[in-house]
Amino acid sequence: VKIGIVGCGLIGGSIGLACRSSGHRVVGSDAQPAAESVAFERGCIDERGTLESVAQSELVFVCVPPVDLVSTCVQVCRVKPSATVVSDCASVKGPVVEWLDSAGEDRFVPGHPMAGHEKSGAKFASAWMFRGAKWILTPGDYTASSAIKLVESVVVEMGAIPVRGVASQHDREVAVLSHLPHALAAVLVKMGARLDSTEASAGSWRDLTRVGGVAPNLWTQILLANRHEVVRVLSEFQHELGQLLSALEQADEPAVREFFAQAQQAKEGKE
Amino acid sequence: VKIGIVGCGLIGGSIGLACRSSGHRVVGSDAQPAAESVAFERGCIDERGTLESVAQSELVFVCVPPVDLVSTCVQVCRVKPSATVVSDCASVKGPVVEWLDSAGEDRFVPGHPMAGHEKSGAKFASAWMFRGAKWILTPGDYTASSAIKLVESVVVEMGAIPVRGVASQHDREVAVLSHLPHALAAVLVKMGARLDSTEASAGSWRDLTRVGGVAPNLWTQILLANRHEVVRVLSEFQHELGQLLSALEQADEPAVREFFAQAQQAKEGKE
Numbered sequence: 009v010k011i012g013i014v015g016c017g018l019i020g021g022s023i024g025l026a027c028r029s030s031g032h033r034v035v036g037s038d039a040q041p042a043a044e045s046v047a048f049e050r051g052c053i054d055e056r057g058t059l060e061s062v063a064q065s066e067l068v069f070v071c072v073p074p075v076d077l078v079s080t081c082v083q084v085c086r087v088k089p090s091a092t093v094v095s096d097c098a099s100v101k102g103p104v105v106e107w108l109d110s111a112g113e114d115r116f117v118p119g120h121p122m123a124g125h126e127k128s129g130a131k132f133a134s135a136w137m138f139r140g141a142k143w144i145l146t147p148g149d150y151t152a153s154s155a156i157k158l159v160e161s162v163v164v165e166m167g168a169i170p171v172r173g174v175a176s177q178h179d180r181e182v183a184v185l186s187h188l189p190h191a192l193a194a195v196l197v198k199m200g201a202r203l204d205s206t207e208a209s210a211g212s213w214r215d216l217t218r219v220g221g222v223a224p225n226l227w228t229q230i231l232l233a234n235r236h237e238v239v240r241v242l243s244e245f246q247h248e249l250g251q252l253l254s255a256l257e258q259a260d261e262p263a264v265r266e267f268f269a270q271a272q273q274a275k276e277g278k279e
Numbered sequence: 280v281k282i283g284i285v286g287c288g289l290i291g292g293s294i295g296l297a298c299r300s301s302g303h304r305v306v307g308s309d310a311q312p313a314a315e316s317v318a319f320e321r322g323c324i325d326e327r328g329t330l331e332s333v334a335q336s337e338l339v340f341v342c343v344p345p346v347d348l349v350s351t352c353v354q355v356c357r358v359k360p361s362a363t364v365v366s367d368c369a370s371v372k373g374p375v376v377e378w379l380d381s382a383g384e385d386r387f388v389p390g391h392p393m394a395g396h397e398k399s400g401a402k403f404a405s406a407w408m409f410r411g412a413k414w415i416l417t418p419g420d421y422t423a424s425s426a427i428k429l430v431e432s433v434v435v436e437m438g439a440i441p442v443r444g445v446a447s448q449h450d451r452e453v454a455v456l457s458h459l460p461h462a463l464a465a466v467l468v469k470m471g472a473r474l475d476s477t478e479a480s481a482g483s484w485r486d487l488t489r490v491g492g493v494a495p496n497l498w499t500q501i502l503l504a505n506r507h508e509v510v511r512v513l514s515e516f517q518h519e520l521g522q523l524l525s526a527l528e529q530a531d532e533p534a535v536r537e538f539f540a541q542a543q544q545a546k547e548g549k550e
Contacts, residue, residue, distance in 0.1 A: 123482070142480075173479070185484045189484055189486075192463050194523075194538065196460065196516075198542050199455050199459070199515060203452050203456070205452060206452070208415055208449055209413075210394055210413075211395065212490045213456045213457065220546050222542075222543070223539075224540040232527070232535060239524060239528055249516070252462055256509055265496065265499040267465065268494075271466070275491050277472055
């Protein structure tokens with residue numbers, strides 16, 4: 009299969025590496041020539057192309073930042089052959105699905121690989137990034153099953169596990185599972201930076217702050233794209249953390265214990 | 280050196296394994312016979328003893344839950360030979376240092392190994408737990424330097440890095456570096472448990488929730504022992520997260536970007 013990649017950053021670059029290692033030919037394009045060069049030099053893509061030439065591939069992955077997503081998808085769909093299948097990788101599915109529903113484009117399969125890295129750019133791309141990761145696909149009723157099957161087969165070749173989902177539910181869930189954790193980690197690293205020393209840090213600090221320094225532009229776009237869900241989820245988080253705060257202010261031991269007991273139950277229920 | 284361990288849980292058990300692998304003889308005691316049995320069966324201790332017999336060792340580590348810490352230290356110091364050195368492993372140093380300052384016990388070295396595990400008990404103990412970890416020691420002016428040196432030498436043998444600290448500063452810092460992350464993780468797992476599916480989770484969720492199910496009794500005691508610092512730190516966290524929430528409610532893109540830009544700077548400053 010000839011694979012096209014529009015947007016050769018961390019995710020686009022990793023898709024390129026993974027697809028090339030499965031024997032596919034990959035052509036890539038990035039609006040930023042420097043990013044495209046990094047992807048080419050790291051072997052993420054076999055050749056560099058324009059958006060128009062990339063759109064001639066059999067399967068095109070659009071991996072651009074959220075703010076450019078819908079306009080890029082529109083452009084790709086305008087110039088692609090009718091048989092070409094397109095998928096995107098945005099972590100918020102609402103905007104692209106809203107456009108798709110109105111456009112009725114039947115060979116576009118919205119997707120979201122559940123993998124990433126705290127650093128950006130093809131410099132950090134890896135052929136292994138998607139191994140064992142879920143890859144959520146949110147096709148509509150109108151999406152051609154052959155298009156879904158093509159995306160699923162390439163996703164499987166990359167080592168990922170395709171999972172069908174519904175866009176609105178997906179966006180609600182990633183607000184909790186991804187967007188909230190990134191916001192919490194960002195606050196944590198800022199508080200840590202104000203300490204004289206972080207020598208008293210251990211594994212919990214390392215883990216909770218790993219994603220605390222992610223790319224500001226990208227994450228601003230992600231949170232704004234999923235703003236309503238994230239606002240709801242942040243409010244819920246504030247409320248629950250406030251309950252712990254009150255319990256501690258009042259030295260209410262049973263309430264503090266209940267806070268942790270509920271968490272332990274929740275954690276064990278998921279294991 | 281003959282090592283005594285009072286409290287044979289995760290930390291006491293790991294100290295036993297590490298000290299035995301360095302060739303020391305280890306005698307251990309736990310108020311809960313079942314916990315002591317696990318430690319013995321896993322080879323964390325060479326022999327089981329009473330608190331009194333364990334206190335006859337050259338170096339005694341007190342690794343009991345926070346609520347029992349000071350009373351256990353008092354008991355050990357009452358029955359130990361004068362030459363015996365004692366250290367504790369509590370994550371909050373205020374209470375034990377307050378007692379020590381009044382008792383003037385010169386062969387007691389308060390300590391806190393910066394290592395752990397999300398599961399409790401000697402069942403999860405590891406001889407490697409402390410390798411590469413900082414081990415904070417907060418001796419007083421009155422602490423005998425020979426006592427500090429003995430603790431430091433055994434700590435180094437366990438693969439850890441002894442660091443001198445001041446108890447009050449330590450407690451302020453662990454409120455941010457450890458107690459806050461555990462509280463955040465607990466809220467996260469509770470919110471995750473309410474979702475229909477966590478299939479859209481990836482690395483950030485895995486990392487941020489690793490310590491979300493820690494032992495309720497232990498962590499209730501830890502947070503209450505460091506209550507004033509934790510209340511201050513939780514309030515600060517609520518305030519900063521509230522700023523992000525407001526920025527998102529108003530779709531204030533520059534404010535959201537500034538939130539992440541500050542975090543990225545803070546993270547990079549620490550790397």
